[in-house]
Amino acid sequence: MTTENAQLTVQRQIRETTGKNRIKGDALFRGIILVILCLGAVIMIAPFAFLLSSSLKVETQVFQFPIQWIPNPVRWLNYVDSLTQKPFHLYFQNTMIIVLLNQVAILVSASLVGYGFARIDFPGRNFWFGVALATMMLPYYVTMVPQFILFSRLGWMDGFLPLTVPYFFGGGAFNVFLFRQFFRTLPEDLSDAARMDGCSEFEIYWRIFVPLSTSVFITVSIFTFMASWNDFIGPLLYINSPEKFTIALGLSTYRSMMGVGRTRWDLLMAASVAMTTPIVILFFILQRYFIKGVVMSGIKG
Amino acid sequence: MNNTLEISQPQIQSGFGRFLQWFKTPRGRRTITGYLFISPFILGVFFWVLYPALMAAWLTFQQWNLITPPKFVGLQNFETMFADSLFWQALKVTSIYTFFSVPMGLVLSFILALLINTKMRGIAFFRTIYYLPSIVPAVASAVLWAWIYNTDFGLINGILSYFGIAKVAWLQETAYALPALILMSLWSAGQAMIIFLAGLQGIDEIYYEAAKIDGAGRWSQMVNITIPMMSSVIFFNLILGIINSFQIFTAGYLMTNGGPQNATLFYVLFLYRVGFQYLKMGYAAALSWVLFFIILILTLIVFKTVGRRVYYQ
Numbered sequence: 001m002t003t004e005n006a007q008l009t010v011q012r013q014i015r016e017t018t019g020k021n022r023i024k025g026d027a028l029f030r031g032i033i034l035v036i037l038c039l040g041a042v043i044m045i046a047p048f049a050f051l052l053s054s055s056l057k058v059e060t061q062v063f064q065f066p067i068q069w070i071p072n073p074v075r076w077l078n079y080v081d082s083l084t085q086k087p088f089h090l091y092f093q094n095t096m097i098i099v100l101l102n103q104v105a106i107l108v109s110a111s112l113v114g115y116g117f118a119r120i121d122f123p124g125r126n127f128w129f130g131v132a133l134a135t136m137m138l139p140y141y142v143t144m145v146p147q148f149i150l151f152s153r154l155g156w157m158d159g160f161l162p163l164t165v166p167y168f169f170g171g172g173a174f175n176v177f178l179f180r181q182f183f184r185t186l187p188e189d190l191s192d193a194a195r196m197d198g199c200s201e202f203e204i205y206w207r208i209f210v211p212l213s214t215s216v217f218i219t220v221s222i223f224t225f226m227a228s229w230n231d232f233i234g235p236l237l238y239i240n241s242p243e244k245f246t247i248a249l250g251l252s253t254y255r256s257m258m259g260v261g262r263t264r265w266d267l268l269m270a271a272s273v274a275m276t277t278p279i280v281i282l283f284f285i286l287q288r289y290f291i292k293g294v295v296m297s298g299i300k301g
Numbered sequence: 302m303n304n305t306l307e308i309s310q311p312q313i314q315s316g317f318g319r320f321l322q323w324f325k326t327p328r329g330r331r332t333i334t335g336y337l338f339i340s341p342f343i344l345g346v347f348f349w350v351l352y353p354a355l356m357a358a359w360l361t362f363q364q365w366n367l368i369t370p371p372k373f374v375g376l377q378n379f380e381t382m383f384a385d386s387l388f389w390q391a392l393k394v395t396s397i398y399t400f401f402s403v404p405m406g407l408v409l410s411f412i413l414a415l416l417i418n419t420k421m422r423g424i425a426f427f428r429t430i431y432y433l434p435s436i437v438p439a440v441a442s443a444v445l446w447a448w449i450y451n452t453d454f455g456l457i458n459g460i461l462s463y464f465g466i467a468k469v470a471w472l473q474e475t476a477y478a479l480p481a482l483i484l485m486s487l488w489s490a491g492q493a494m495i496i497f498l499a500g501l502q503g504i505d506e507i508y509y510e511a512a513k514i515d516g517a518g519r520w521s522q523m524v525n526i527t528i529p530m531m532s533s534v535i536f537f538n539l540i541l542g543i544i545n546s547f548q549i550f551t552a553g554y555l556m557t558n559g560g561p562q563n564a565t566l567f568y569v570l571f572l573y574r575v576g577f578q579y580l581k582m583g584y585a586a587a588l589s590w591v592l593f594f595i596i597l598i599l600t601l602i603v604f605k606t607v608g609r610r611v612y613y614q
Contacts (some may be wrong), residue, residue, distance in 0.1 A: 251440050
């Protein structure tokens with residue numbers, strides 16, 4: 001008995017002391033983590049800072065070594081010069097046309113298809129859903145060549161059709177998948193009640209599921225915006241006339257065109273900031289949905 | 302005449318009638334509405350996947366520059382490919398890029414996720430900072446990093462000069478160009494970090510509490526709980542990383558244009574040149590199929606080797 005008691009007290013003492021150490025250790029541990037986090041943040045931010053500072057410099061200062069981090073004087077006119085030197089407003093307009101068309105295409109068709117896969121039980125559903133998952137695995141570059149030939153046969157070259165029309169057909173397997181996963185989480189009672197009231201399947205989709213699914217619509221909408229805004233290979237392949245360029249394609253020509261003479265890095269950086277800023281603003285407003293989208297793609301994928 | 306009419310008419314009606322009746326059954330209705338809902342997708346598969354895939358299969362046996370009529374050449378495109386030193390160079394460059402950038406990216410994003418997962422005030426700030434680079438458009442980031450790697454006035458050489466290190470022509474020297482692009486890819490580790498973070502937050506606290514009672518330290522908890530519980534997420538990020546890195550194009554096209562001396566001639570860049578600059582559609586289609594099989598085989602190998610060790614909850 002006594003020995004057992006002694007053992008217990010010793011054990012308790014050990015636990016208490018290690019517990020105290022653990023609290024001390026915790027503070028130290030957290031301190032180390034904070035330092036690493038800050039270092040990491042500096043490394044991640046440095047390219048942004050360099051970008052921003054270069055974009056506001058007088059040209060002579062861009063070519064100064066060692067690097068001057070704070071531009072003096074700050075030359076806001078770089079942005080005006082950079083965006084007027086090329087028809088940037090046209091690039092913006094073209095990009096927005098493509099973005100808006102793709103938004104409509106993907107939100108409508110992917111949600112309809114996603115609803116079909118999630119809520120209607122029909123023969124062959126699993127087969128077609130398997131096909132959807134398989135196309136998700138298919139890299140874009142594998143069908144790039146034959147699609148190019150197909151579009152050129154259709155006479156769609158040098159226009160926005162190849163960059164928009166395909167999305168009206170299902171809106172991409174990944175988006176279908178996101179909608180399906182979300183629709184499956186809504187209770188079946190909702191549909192049953194609506195069916196009792198004589199709603200058709202489309203009415204259930206349109207009147208009940210769409211209003212309840214704003215979060216997944218926003219998530220898919222963000223992905224769509226990013227994909228069309230950032231797309232480079234698509235416009236590179238299908239658009240030739242400078243007045244039809246998108247921002248991504250326009251930005252890429254700033255460099256190669258100037259490569260003939262000297263590159264105006266100050267203006268190039270200003271144009272890059274102009275292309276990145278809308279995305280960053282969107283991110284800060286809708287951060288929650290960005291994160292949710294990435295997580296949905298990762299965990300359930 | 303009269304007889305046949307009397308017999309045949311009801312038969313025709315009954316065929317259509319049976320369809321109508323089937324349509325009225327719940328199962329029939331569901332089938333019709335179900336296929337109506339997914340019809341855009343089915344059409345899309347035929348137009349944009351199946352047709353191009355079949356066309357690619359046909360093209361691999363043709364020689365075609367889009368102008369003169371296509372000519373059947375049998376397996377010649379594959380013979381050209383295997384004898385083409387540029388094909389092997391592209392395969393080598395892309396493999397090296399994948400071999401380094403994927404594991405390095407995985408480790409970095411995993412560490413970042415672990416750091417971000419500590420409960421601390423202001424942690425959301427760091428999460429935002431780390432994620433931000435991965436939303437920068439590929440073109441903008443290529444332009445920016447070309448400037449960062451600039452020999453005379455770039456950021457990297459600027460920082461190195463503080464330590465008295467001489468200027469390096471990062472993107473103009475064969476030895477440095479590919480490592481430079483690998484390093485650049487780490488900047489956008491934030492995407493995988495978010496996926497890891499969600500996985501970490503999904504692990505039940507109970508395991509850690511039990512381990513603490515048993516006297517397990519931080520390292521032991523990491524090896525025995527965190528990593529096994531995260532194995533499916535790690536595996537997912539690994540597969541995704543391989544598939545994506547085999548398709549790198551924009552950085553190689555804009556920053557180095559495949560150079561110097563083809564040191565950054567990525568597979569897709571080579572495919573792009575063959576197809577759209579040299580207009581060898583048959584050869585390009587053959588390259589597409591080979592790319593598809595390489596990615597497929599790599600994925601299968603990873604599934605067979607790493608996939609077995611994955612623990613699914």
